[in-house]
Amino acid sequence: MPDVRIRTARPSDHARFVAVCDEWWGRPMTHLLPRLFLDHFHTTSLTAEEGEELAGFLVGFVSPSDPEEAYVHFIAVAPEHRRSGLAGELYRRFADAARERGCAVVRAITSPANERSIAFHGAFGFTVTGPHPDYDGPGVDRMAFELRL
Incomplete structure (x- = not known):
């Protein structure tokens, strides 16, 4: 995973996510990823890239109803990056950020x-x-x- 860069997601990433999620999951999944998640929760979501190519992503947020809870709504990793530790790194970064925001x-x-x-x-x-x-x-x-x- 040395060439993969992880950054905070942007609303503009939504189109990239839905373009690959059905293929990466092997079944229809785009209906579970409406744009509202990237419009409203991009600051707590993550995008992983290798060069210009999307390598993975995690869509998550701190619960507005219970600020001590964070929730991962969707995570996906490109088939060629599976078993590389990328999913774990996305989760680690999300969990660290959740902890910093006061989540338990x-x-x-x-x-x-x-x-x-x-x-x-x-x-x-x-x-x-x-x-x-x-x-x-x-x-x-x-x-x-x-x-x-």
């Missing part, structure tokens, strides 16, 4: 079918619970992740 916990969720995400979060140090039935509505179960800072 970082949270995230995923589908119970997303075994790679569940394994990654557990290995990173998150407490993994679930599946939580009907978490996002009837029949939409989720796994929950919590990282104490």
Whole structure:
């Protein structure tokens, strides 16, 4: 990961994120990444680049309802950068920034079918619970992740 630079996201990054997220995830995901996240939470989100190419990104924010909680809404890493430590570095930087803003916990969720995400979060140090039935509505179960800072 030596040539990858991580910076604070900008609203203009949204188009780059949605251009790759379906391909990187291997299924339709752009509907989960509306522009409002980059318009309103770009200062707590991260963009990773190798030269001019997008290598990964993390969209997250400090909860407006509970300022001691931060939430990662979306993280994606280009296939050629997987297993390079980039996802972990994005999470480390987000967690450090959340801690500096007074947060005590970082949270995230995923589908119970997303075994790679569940394994990654557990290995990173998150407490993994679930599946939580009907978490996002009837029949939409989720796994929950919590990282104490």
